[in-house]
Amino acid sequence: MTDLNARAEALRALHSGEMLVLPNVWDAASAEILAEAGFPAIATASAAVSAMLGYPDGEGAPWREMFAAASRVARAVSLPVTVDAEAGYGLGPREFVDRLLETGAVGCNLEDTDHRTGKLVDPDEHAERLADIRSAATEAGVPIVVNARVDTFLGDRGIPEPERVAEAIRRGRLYREAGADCVYPIGVRRRDDLAALVTGLACPVNGNVGEELDLAALRELGVARVSYGPRFYFAALEGFRAAIEKR
Structure with a gap:
């Protein structure tokens, strides 16, 4: 637990200094590549991990298989690991925290989509769940x-579309008050939208690289953390396909 505590605090600190860039991984080998390249933390991508396991994204893979994959990632590196845990797989707060810590990870993404319906969950209910997860983590000591x-x-x-920024700010503030360390409005493509979100949320914000949003733009806007999702996993497959076609 002492080691997990240190890694959790190190991961949290990375959200308040230089922009944290996290090219997302899917297995031990990809995690080792990032560690060797000098990245300070490792993040998984659920779409990449589930695809590697042969399942669709959106909690299509059994949580035990997803967490087993996360465990292999965490074993491969001596860095803080954060897991894309989708919507939490329906696990209760304490069980979720315990299973996460068993993998050796010290962080997680949790999204506000109900994958049974494909709809957004009620933000107050989701905030309550986040608060319960925060309390469970405190009880667990990490x-x-x-x-x-x-x-x-x-x-x-x-x-x-005209309501997305305001709704994201409303939800993000609730989640932050519930104990979230960072807010991740996924899918933002326009610079003006992201600028409004960074200002309106007034907390660490996770952004994505896009046509209007390269790393320089994200840094200029004050984004704290950058994710790539399954981009590098699919690029690796394309490289493999190209190599096979040239055989």
């Missing part, structure tokens, strides 16, 4: 780092 994903910018979640 201050896990919670990255609260806000899914209002995903087009199939039913939020009209």
Whole structure:
């Protein structure tokens, strides 16, 4: 627990200095590549891990298999690991925290989509769940780092485009008050939208690289953390495909 505590505190501290860039991994080998390259922390991508395991994203893979994959990642490196835990797999707060810590990870993404319906969950209910997870982590003795994903910018979640920024800020503030360390409005593509979110949330914000949002732009906007999702996993597959076709 002492080692997990140190890693959790180290991961949290990385959200308040130089922008934390996290090219997401899917297995031990990809995690080792990042560690050797000097990255200070490791983050998994659920879409990449589930695809590697042969399941669709969106909690299509059994949680035990997802956490087993996370455990292999954490064993491979001596760095803080944060797990894309989707919506938490329906686990109760204490069981979720215990299973997460068993993998050796000290952080997690938790999104506000109900994958049974494909709809956004009630933000007050989700905030209560985040608060319960924070309390469970305190009871377990490890201050896990919670990255609260806000899914209002995903087009199939039913939020009209003109309302997405305001709704993301409303939800993100609730999640922050509930104990989230960082807010992740996934799917933001426009610079102006992200600027409004960083200002309105007034807390560490996770951004994504896109056409208008390269690393320099994200840094200029004050983004604390950058994710790539399954991008590098699919690029690796394309490289493999290209090599096979040239055989």
